[in-house]
Amino acid sequence: MRATPLRKFAVSGALLLLAACAGAQAQTANLTGRITSAAETRMEGVLVSARKAGSTITHTVVSKARGRFDFAPAQLAAGRYELRIRAVGFELDGAATVDVPAADVELKLRKTSDLAAQLTNTEWFISMPGTAEQKRPLIECMSCHTFERIARSRHDAKAMYEVLQRMATYAINTTPERRQKRANPRKFDEPTFRRLAAYLASINLSKGTTWSYPLKTLPRPRGRATRVLVTEYDLPRRTIAPHDVVTDAAGIAWYSNFLENTLGRLDPRTGAHTEFTWPTIKKGAPEGSLAMESDADGNWWLAAMFQTGLVRFNVKDNTFKVFPLPADLDNGDAQQSMVQPRQAHVDGKVWTTEIGRQVILRLDIASGKYEMIDPFKYMPEGTNHSPYGLAADDRNNLFLMDFGDEVIARMDARTLQTTIYPTSAPRSRPRRTMRDARGRIWFAEYAANKVAMFDPVKETFREWDAPTPFTYPYDVFLDKNNELWAGSMSSDRVLRLAPATGKSVEYLLPRQTNVRRVYVDDATTPVTFWVGSNHGASIVRLTPLD
Amino acid sequence: MSNLKTALITAFACCAIAAPVARAAGEMGEANHKDEGIRFFGFVKDAAGKPVVEAKVTAQIKDGIKYVTHTAKNGMYSFGGFNKSVKPDDVTITCDKEKFQQAKVIRKTPAGGKAVKSVETECRMQAG
Numbered sequence: 200m201r202a203t204p205l206r207k208f209a210v211s212g213a214l215l216l217l218a219a220c221a222g223a224q225a226q227t228a229n230l231t232g233r234i235t236s237a238a239e240t241r242m243e244g245v246l247v248s249a250r251k252a253g254s255t256i257t258h259t260v261v262s263k264a265r266g267r268f269d270f271a272p273a274q275l276a277a278g279r280y281e282l283r284i285r286a287v288g289f290e291l292d293g294a295a296t297v298d299v300p301a302a303d304v305e306l307k308l309r310k311t312s313d314l315a316a317q318l319t320n321t322e323w324f325i326s327m328p329g330t331a332e333q334k335r336p337l338i339e340c341m342s343c344h345t346f347e348r349i350a351r352s353r354h355d356a357k358a359m360y361e362v363l364q365r366m367a368t369y370a371i372n373t374t375p376e377r378r379q380k381r382a383n384p385r386k387f388d389e390p391t392f393r394r395l396a397a398y399l400a401s402i403n404l405s406k407g408t409t410w411s412y413p414l415k416t417l418p419r420p421r422g423r424a425t426r427v428l429v430t431e432y433d434l435p436r437r438t439i440a441p442h443d444v445v446t447d448a449a450g451i452a453w454y455s456n457f458l459e460n461t462l463g464r465l466d467p468r469t470g471a472h473t474e475f476t477w478p479t480i481k482k483g484a485p486e487g488s489l490a491m492e493s494d495a496d497g498n499w500w501l502a503a504m505f506q507t508g509l510v511r512f513n514v515k516d517n518t519f520k521v522f523p524l525p526a527d528l529d530n531g532d533a534q535q536s537m538v539q540p541r542q543a544h545v546d547g548k549v550w551t552t553e554i555g556r557q558v559i560l561r562l563d564i565a566s567g568k569y570e571m572i573d574p575f576k577y578m579p580e581g582t583n584h585s586p587y588g589l590a591a592d593d594r595n596n597l598f599l600m601d602f603g604d605e606v607i608a609r610m611d612a613r614t615l616q617t618t619i620y621p622t623s624a625p626r627s628r629p630r631r632t633m634r635d636a637r638g639r640i641w642f643a644e645y646a647a648n649k650v651a652m653f654d655p656v657k658e659t660f661r662e663w664d665a666p667t668p669f670t671y672p673y674d675v676f677l678d679k680n681n682e683l684w685a686g687s688m689s690s691d692r693v694l695r696l697a698p699a700t701g702k703s704v705e706y707l708l709p710r711q712t713n714v715r716r717v718y719v720d721d722a723t724t725p726v727t728f729w730v731g732s733n734h735g736a737s738i739v740r741l742t743p744l745d
Numbered sequence: 746m747s748n749l750k751t752a753l754i755t756a757f758a759c760c761a762i763a764a765p766v767a768r769a770a771g772e773m774g775e776a777n778h779k780d781e782g783i784r785f786f787g788f789v790k791d792a793a794g795k796p797v798v799e800a801k802v803t804a805q806i807k808d809g810i811k812y813v814t815h816t817a818k819n820g821m822y823s824f825g826g827f828n829k830s831v832k833p834d835d836v837t838i839t840c841d842k843e844k845f846q847q848a849k850v851i852r853k854t855p856a857g858g859k860a861v862k863s864v865e866t867e868c869r870m871q872a873g
Contacts, residue, residue: 577806577827579781605825616809621825658801658813 228277230270230297232304234262236289241266242308244419246285246429248709249299251278255433256470259709261425272428272744275299284308285709287317287416314414319711320346321690324669326415327402336395338646338671340366341688343373344734345711350410352403359396359403363387370485370505374734376437377458379485381505382531417667417690423704426744431709432465434736435472439463441731443491443716444738447514450722452738454731455491455501457715462491462499462512465738477519480506481529490589490716494540494549502538502551509538509551509562522549522567530555539589539597546612550597552586559586559599559610574599574608574617588632588674590640592655598640600629607632607642607653623660624649631674631716643672643685650675650685650696663696666703670694673714676728679721686714686730693717693728693741706743710735782829787866788820789840792848796820797870800842807835816840833864840868 230249234242247268250257258273282295289308297304311317318326323346324334340349343366354362367385369378404410432452434441440457447453452465464473479486480503488501488510499512508523524533532555539550549562551569559572575584587602597610605627608619622629628646635641640653644662650672651662665672665685672685672694685694691712696703708714713733720727728741789800802822804812816822827836833854840847853865 574810577810577831579826579828581781614809616811618811618813620813659799659815 228275228300229302230275230280230299230304231302232268232306234266234268234284234286234306234308236292236308236310238310239266242286242289242419244286244421244425244707245289245306245308246420246707246709247306248283248285248431249273249275249280249297251276251280251299252296254470255435255472257431257433257709259429259431261420261427261707263425264422270299272742273430282306283709285707286419287322288314314416315347315350315410318347318414318416319689319691321667321669321687321692322414322416323347323350324689325417326410326412328412329398329402333394333398334669335646336391338689341671341713342371343369344375348375349399350403352399353405354400354403355405356393356397356400359400359405360392363392363396372440372457372485372487372489372504374440374458376440376734376736379458379487379505382484420705420707423745424706427706428742428744429706429709430467430740430742431732432467432470432472432738432740434463434738437736439736440487440733441736441738442487442489442733443718444729444731445491445493445716445718446720446722446727446729447493447497448722450720452729452740453491453499454738455488457489457504457733458487460486460488460506462488462501467738467740475512475517475519477501477503477510477512478521480508480510480521480523489535490537492538492540495542495544498540500538500540500549502535504536505534507533507535509535509549511540522562522564524553524560525569528553528556528560528569528571532556535560537587537589539591542591542593542595545593545595548595548612550589550591550595550599552589552599554585557584557586557603559597572610572615572617574610574619575601578604587630588642590632590634592634592638598632598634598653598655600632600642602628602630602645604628607640609655620653620658620660622647622651623662624651627651630672633674633676635677639677641675641677641683643675645671645673648672650683650694652698661698663698663701665694667692667705674717676717676719678719678726680726684717684719684728686712686717688713688715688733693730695728695743706741708739708741710737712739781826783831783833783836783861784824784826784863785836785838785866786821786823786863787838787853787868789816789822789842789868789870790820791845792869792871797840797842797845800840800845800868800870802868803839803841805837805839806831833861836864838866838868840870842870844872845870846873 234245243264245262248259262268290311292307292309320341367387370381373379441454442457444454454463460477461474485505490502501510511520534554537552543549551560553560560569583603585603586599588600590598595612606621610617624647627644630643630645632642644651648665649662670687670690675685683696691708692705714730718729730739789797800816848869848871851867
C-alpha cells in the first residue's frame with residue numbers, strides 16, 4: 200500500500216484549503232480541519248499526516264466522528280507543512296501544503312482510481328480467492344515485499360515457478376531496496392513450489408488486465424481507534440531497515456539495521472540521527488542484524504545474521520566487540536537471528552540461535568566460546584524447527600519459540616535440560632516473545648493469528664485471537680498497565696489488547712509499515728509504542744491519547 | 746503502468762517460501778510431519794474412571810528432554826510424535842494435577858517391537 204504522495208510545495212487548484220484563522224499565535228501553532236468528500240460529508244477515521252518543510256519528522260492524527268482533525272497533541276512548530284492522508288479508497292483531491300498555524304482547513308478527498316495500490320497485505324489475503332492452505336505459504340513472502348507485487352505480476356504458472364526458485368536464492372534480510380544472496384540457495388520442495396506457483400498465477404494478472412475478484416478493504420478506524428498520535432522519523436537511506444527498535448533509560452531510540460552493518464540511534468526530541476558501523480565479520484555474506492537486546496549494563500547486543508556471531512556495542516565508549524562463531528560452526532548457512540543477553544550478569548552467558556543447524560548456541564562472554572544445544576533432537580524427521588524469539592528468566596534459564604513448528608521450550612541454564620511445550624493452537628509458529636515482571640512469557644503465534652501467554656509456574660497457555668483475520672502478529676509487548684501490544688508485517692495496524700477483558704483496539708499506521716519487533720516505553724505517561732518500518736526506512740512512535 | 750513499476754513487479758524482490766525439508770537450513774518453513782517415529786497418546790482418569798481435565802502429562806525421554814502437555818475435556822492427551830531414534834521404552838509418561846496423586850500408569854500398547862507406531866497409556870489418579 201502506498202500513502203497518497205504529495206509533491207513538495209505543489210499547490211493544486213483542485214484542493215480547497217480554507218485557512219480561516221491563519222493568523223493565530225505562533226506559539227500555539229496548531230492545525231485543525233475537517234475531511235470531506237463527495238461520498239461522505241464528514242469522514243471519520245482518515246489519517247492526516249503533516250510534515251514541516253525540510254523536516255524528517257511526520258506527525259499524524261486521525262479525524263474524529265464529525266470528520267474533524269486536530270493536531271494539538273503533536274505540538275507543531277509554526278511553518279509550512281506538506282499534508283497527506285490515508286483512507287482506503289480515497290486520495291487527496293490534489294496536493295496540499297498549509298502554513299501552520301491554521302484552523303478549519305478543509306481537506307477534500309476523491310475516490311481513488313487505483314485501489315490496489317492502497318491495499319494492505321491483509322486486505323489482499325481477504326480479497327484473494329482460495330483456500331486457507333493455498334494462501335498459507337504467502338505468509339513467508341511478506342518478509343521481503345508486499346503482495347501488490349505478486350498481484351500485479353503477469354507470470355503464468357511456469358514463469359512463477361522460476362520466480363519462486365529465484366526467491367529461494369535470497370537471504371531473508373532482503374527487501375526491494377537491497378537484495379542479498381544466500382551463500383547456498385534454500386532447499387525447496389518442488390511439488391510445493393509448483394502448487395504455489397499455480398495458485399499465484401491464478402490470482403495475479405496473467406490472464407487479464409484486472410483481477411477476477413473484488414478488492415476488499417478493512418473499515419477505517421472509528422471511535423477509540425482515532426484517539427492516537429503517530430510520529431514517524433524518516434531515516435537518511437532507503438537501505439536502512441530498522442528491525443528492532445528499543446528506547447533506553449534516557450528515552451533515546453536505538454535500532455538494529457536488517458540490511459547493513461550499522462546500529463542506529465535516534466533522539467526523538469530533536470530527530471537527531473547517528474549511526475555506528477560494526478565491522479564486517481564475513482566478507483561477501485549478506486549484511487545486517489536482526490535482534491537487538493540490551494544487557495544489564497545497557498550495552499546493546501546484535502545477532503549478526505549471515506555475518507554470523509554476536510556483536511556487542513559498549514554505550515560508554517561507543518565501541519564494538521565481535522564474538523565470532525568458531526570455524527566448525529561457521530558454514531554457508533550459519534545465521535544468528537536472535538540474542539538474549541539480559542541476564543548474562545547472572546552466569547556470564549548469552550543465548551543465541553543458529554538457524555542453519557536449527558539449534559541454540561550459548562556464548563561464554565569471558566572465553567568467547569560457544570556451546571551448542573539441540574532442543575529439537577527428538578522431533579520427527581522431515582519437520583522444520585527454527586528457534587526464534589528468546590527470553591530469559593532471573594536465573595538465565597531460556598525460553599525459546601520454535602518458529603518452524605508449534606512448540607515453545609524452556610532450557611535450564613544449569614543443566615541445559617529442555618522441556619518442550621506444544622502450544623494449544625496447532626501449527627502456531629511462535630515468533631517473538633517477552634517476559635513480564637511476573638515471569639510470564641508472552642508471544643506471538645504468527646501462523647495461528649493469535650497472541651499468547653505461557654505461565655511457567657502452571658505450565659499452561661492462554662491465547663487470544665487477533666481481531667482482524669490474516670494479521671499474523673510478529674511480536675507482542677505487555678506494558679505496565681497490563682495491556683498487550685502487537686504488530687505485524689501484514690495489516691499496517693497496531694493491536695492493543697487487554698488480556699483481562701479481551702477488549703482491543705487497532706490503530707492504523709499512516710503508511711505501509713512492515714512491523715517486526717514491537718516495544719513499549721513504560722517510562723512515559725501515557726506509554727509510547729515503538730516500531731521500525733522495516734521496508735519504509737523510518738522509526739515509528741505511537742502515542743495513545745486515552 | 747510506469748516502466749519503473751513494471752520492472753519492480755517483474756523483479757519480485759523476495760519471496761522466501763516454506764521449504765519442508767528435514768532439519769534444513771533457513772528460518773522459514775512449515776512443519777511437515779512426514780517421517781515420524783513413535784507417538785504417545787492416552788487418557789488421564791480418576792479412581793472412578795472419569796476423565797481428569799487439564800491434568801499435566803509429561804513424556805520424559807531417557808536423556809532428560811521432557812515434553813509437557815495437558816489433557817483435554819475428555820481427559821485425552823497426545824504428543825505430536827518423536828523421531829525414529831526414540832524407542833517406546835525410552836519414554837516415561839507421568840501425570841500431575843493439583844489435589845490429585847498419580848496412582849499408576851497403565852501402558853496399553855506392548856513395549857518394544859518394530860511394529861509399534863504409537864503407545865497408548867492410561868494414567869490413573871486418586872484424590873489426595
